[in-house]
Amino acid sequence: xxxxxxxxxxxxxxxxxxxxxxxxxxxxxxxxxxxxxxxxxxxxxxxxxxxxxxxxxxxxxxxxxxxxxxxxxxxxxxxxxxxxxxxxxxxxxxxxxxxxxxxxxxxxxxxxxxxxxxxxxxxxxxxxxxxxxxxxxxxxxxxxxxxxxxxxxxxxxxxxxxxxxxxxxxxxxxxxxxxxxxxxxxxxxxxxxxxxxxxxxxxxxxxxxxxxxxxxxxxxxxxxxxxxxxxxxxxxxxxxxxxxxxxxxxxxxxxxxxxxxxxxxxxxxxxxxxxxxxxxxxxxxxxxxxxxxxxxxxxxxxxxxxxxxxxxxxxxxxxxxxxxxxxxxxxxxxxxxxxxxxxxxxxx
Numbered sequence: 001x002x003x004x005x006x007x008x009x010x011x012x013x014x015x016x017x018x019x020x021x022x023x024x025x026x027x028x029x030x031x032x033x034x035x036x037x038x039x040x041x042x043x044x045x046x047x048x049x050x051x052x053x054x055x056x057x058x059x060x061x062x063x064x065x066x067x068x069x070x071x072x073x074x075x076x077x078x079x080x081x082x083x084x085x086x087x088x089x090x091x092x093x094x095x096x097x098x099x100x101x102x103x104x105x106x107x108x109x110x111x112x113x114x115x116x117x118x119x120x121x122x123x124x125x126x127x128x129x130x131x132x133x134x135x136x137x138x139x140x141x142x143x144x145x146x147x148x149x150x151x152x153x154x155x156x157x158x159x160x161x162x163x164x165x166x167x168x169x170x171x172x173x174x175x176x177x178x179x180x181x182x183x184x185x186x187x188x189x190x191x192x193x194x195x196x197x198x199x200x201x202x203x204x205x206x207x208x209x210x211x212x213x214x215x216x217x218x219x220x221x222x223x224x225x226x227x228x229x230x231x232x233x234x235x236x237x238x239x240x241x242x243x244x245x246x247x248x249x250x251x252x253x254x255x256x257x258x259x260x261x262x263x264x265x266x267x268x269x270x271x272x273x274x275x276x277x278x279x280x281x282x283x284x285x286x287x288x289x290x291x292x293x294x295x296x297x298x299x300x301x302x303x304x305x306x307x308x309x310x311x312x313x314x315x316x317x318x319x320x321x322x323x324x325x326x327x328x329x330x331x332x333x334x335x336x337x338x339x340x341x342x343x344x345x346x347x348x
Contacts, residue, residue, distance in 0.1 A: 039216045039241035040185060049215040052241060052262075053233045056218030058128050066124045070117060135232040138200035142191060146203075146210030146223035146245065149252035153191050160277035165189040167255045185242040190259035194268040195238050203229045208250065214243030214258055222247060235262040 036042045036050050051057045087093065145152040145162070154162040168176060168186040178186050193199045203212050205223040213220040217233040235241075245256035263271065269279050 038237075039239055040182065041242075043181075051216065051218070052236055052239070053217040054236075055132060055233060056216060058131050059218045062124055062128050066121060070121060074117075132231065135200060135230070136198045136234075138232065139197035140193060141200045141202060142193070143202045144191075144204070144212055144223065146205040146207075146212070146249070146256070148207050148250050149245075149256050151187075151245075151256065151258060152206075153189075155272070155275075155277060158272050158275075158277035158279060160272060160275045163189055163275070165191070165259070167257050182242065184254060185244070185257045185259070187257050187259035190240075190261045192261045192263060192268060192271045193235060194265045195235050195262050197265075198232060198234045200230065200232050203231065209247050210245045210249050210256070211247035212243070212258060213246035214241060214260060216241045216243075217260075219243065220246060235260075238262045238264065 036045055036047065038050050039052065041049070048060055048063060049056075051060055089097075141155070141157055143154040143156060143162070145154075147164075150167075151165045152162045153165060154160065165187045166189070167184060168178065168188050170180075170183050173180055173183060173186065176186070201212065201219075201221070203221050203223045204227060205225045207225060209225070210223040211220060212223060212231075214233075217235065219231060219233055221229050221231045223229070239262055241260045241262065243258035243260070245253060245258070247253075249256070272279060
């Protein structure tokens, strides 16, 4: 049996009151949404994290100016079409249905329009993708290695050897003066970079696929075993910025935080010195991995002292510097110079 007129009126009044209450609550909460935290998630936040690097500014512009209007327009269009069909072509309003099943004009529109929309989006998408691959001349290189389940960082140009970054245990947060809000975000040995410098990240993994994701910088790059991926960022402000591994990498995937401390140049230099490194560029022989050209050729340029395995000096020690490859650290054989020819007989 249908609902009475009075009961129906009360139901409508109740629905209106509930909608009004929800609207007031949302409006009241709006200032809270605007107070986004920099470099870490905001409780109850509904927007992207604030940008602290140029790439993230571009990504936010692409999301807010291109994607959101397009998806909003598509949603409203589909909702309008559904409402029109429901009210115009229901059994009561349209007791005698039409007999046709095709309409050439409609079919052309719903084929061409999505193509035009996607082509328009692609123009801005390719521009953003190009920005990610168009890295400026880097001021600093950091090698990032994903492990089960922590991160390893190395600064080859400054001679800072690889060190391991683990998640700060929950019980140690208070001892370090950290809020519980950064649990599973804070790391005991963060990556440290100077503000305003272009930082190149060389990303790989030692076991399974991981992913470097740091929202404030717009970073999300896979760490693949046996492969080195490259990305970059340029921090615009000092501070502490948090990210996490964003690839399902095993049982402790949720315990692989990424913490990047952005400091002044002077503070960065002091941190490098505390790690046993130096801001002075090293020679090819002293630098880990050699020069860029040597790395590309698969050599380190370091001298090798070994035992000759062939030739007249087989079995003897030799100290001749050779190009040491990654797979063949044995010194090349050094052939002795031919003995001087005997003096020619005097001319007759």
